[in-house]
Amino acid sequence: MTTASRYNRRVFSLEQAVGEEPTLALLQERIRASRNCLEAVTALIPAPLRSQVQPGPLENGEWCVLVSSAAASTKLRQLLPSIRQRLAQNGMEINSIRLKIQTPRR
Numbered sequence: 001m002t003t004a005s006r007y008n009r010r011v012f013s014l015e016q017a018v019g020e021e022p023t024l025a026l027l028q029e030r031i032r033a034s035r036n037c038l039e040a041v042t043a044l045i046p047a048p049l050r051s052q053v054q055p056g057p058l059e060n061g062e063w064c065v066l067v068s069s070a071a072a073s074t075k076l077r078q079l080l081p082s083i084r085q086r087l088a089q090n091g092m093e094i095n096s097i098r099l100k101i102q103t104p105r106r
Contacts, residue, residue, distance in 0.1 A: 033092075034058040038065070040090045041083045049075055054102070061095035063087075066102040073099045 034055035045053060052072040056064035067073045076083075076099055087094045 030058050031055075034063060037063055037087060037092055037094065040092065041086050044079055044082050044086060045076070056098075056100060058094075061093055062098060063094045063096075064098045064100055066100055068102055070101055073101055 034057065037058065038053070038055040042050060049072055052068040053076065054066040056066040058064070065076065067076055080097055083097060084094065
């Protein structure tokens, strides 16, 4: 490869490169949709609990919410009716919400 051709290459950001690949673009959109769901319901989650909740996979109308402990999962489970209602009000088509306790990695 010549020096001139090396400088003629287009430079892509990671986000642009992902957007160019259909499979990765779909994954990127699902991640974005999951984050949007969490943003839509954050105000419903008590402030001390917010840091223990993360958006998880969103696929075929099922949203998985990752929580850091069983206690956080129990409290969030009590809020599920309100969370479902808020998501519906925001036009987000979520048929079910699954809570998953995320164990710390060692």
